Amino acid sequence: MLTADRIIVPLDVPTFAAAIALVETLPDVSFWKVGLELFVSSGPEILAELKQRQKRIFLDLKFHDIPNTVAGACRSAAQYDVDLLTIHATAGRRALQDAQAALSEATEPPKLIAITLLTSLSSRDLAFDLKVPVELPQFTLEMALMAKECGLAGAVCSPHEAKQIKQLCGQDFLLVCPGVRPHTISVTGDQKRTMTPADAIKSGADYLVIGRPITAAEDPVAAFARICEELGT
Numbered sequence: 546m547l548t549a550d551r552i553i554v555p556l557d558v559p560t561f562a563a564a565i566a567l568v569e570t571l572p573d574v575s576f577w578k579v580g581l582e583l584f585v586s587s588g589p590e591i592l593a594e595l596k597q598r599q600k601r602i603f604l605d606l607k608f609h610d611i612p613n614t615v616a617g618a619c620r621s622a623a624q625y626d627v628d629l630l631t632i633h634a635t636a637g638r639r640a641l642q643d644a645q646a647a648l649s650e651a652t653e654p655p656k657l658i659a660i661t662l663l664t665s666l667s668s669r670d671l672a673f674d675l676k677v678p679v680e681l682p683q684f685t686l687e688m689a690l691m692a693k694e695c696g697l698a699g700a701v702c703s704p705h706e707a708k709q710i711k712q713l714c715g716q717d718f719l720l721v722c723p724g725v726r727p728h729t730i731s732v733t734g735d736q737k738r739t740m741t742p743a744d745a746i747k748s749g750a751d752y753l754v755i756g757r758p759i760t761a762a763e764d765p766v767a768a769f770a771r772i773c774e775e776l777g778t
């Protein structure tokens with residue numbers, strides 16, 4: 546796989562038209578992420594459009610509900626022919642198992658990956674706000690391991706946790722890492738656990754999710770090209 550194909554760019558825009566404009570601005574991006582903002586505003590039409598343009602799709606709806614509900618949502622999502630789909634690991638073991646089982650009924654199911662801990666959360670947030678009495682790396686490791694035990698294909702984590710998760714869950718366990726910021730960008734925004742693209746790949750990330758450093762850049766094409774260059778494509 547070309548290194549450029551390991552970069553997933555989120556379509557974090559409010560309308561179908563804005564999404565298409567971004568896709569057309571960045572013709573070399575092969576993997577797009579559709580998240581809550583766009584899906585809630587535009588519905589599944591954007592998925593069909595991306596498929597028609599031969600793009601791969603990460604449907605990042607981050608399901609988090611009781612087992613019966615997430616299983617139903619996964620069954621519905623399976624009809625869209627997307628490549629990746631997310632669920633929060635904290636929905637629990639039974640929800641992960643039932644979601645995976647529901648997807649397995651489909652002919653070509655998307656890979657289900659579990660959010661271990663949002664990259665916008667720090668150790669402090671985990672301890673003081675969420676009251677989780679476990680160190681952050683250990684928590685993400687436990688969430689990833691539970692996802693693996695439930696038959697999921699991989700996890701979403703920050704690049705900081707990637708190496709240890711690969712060691713524990715195996716090289717085949719897919720790791721998708723947001724919270725990626727090129728060294729030229731000092732502003733991390735709402736992301737608390739960040740790393741540069743090159744270091745994230747070295748740490749074991751299979752895919753990098755890179756949004757604003759590309760999409761909000763003055764020249765998104767140049768920003769994407771610079772990252773690909775940094776990664777050595």
Ligand SMILES: O=c1ccn([C@@H]2O[C@H](COP(=O)(O)O)[C@@H](O)[C@H]2O)c(=O)[nH]1
Nearest residue numbers: 555580662663664723724754755756757
């Ligand atoms: O833990 C997570 C899970 C998902 N995301 C998503 O990734 C992108 C990151 O965008 P940036 O602009 O590069 O910050 C965004 O769509 C999030 O919903 C995440 O950041 N962290």
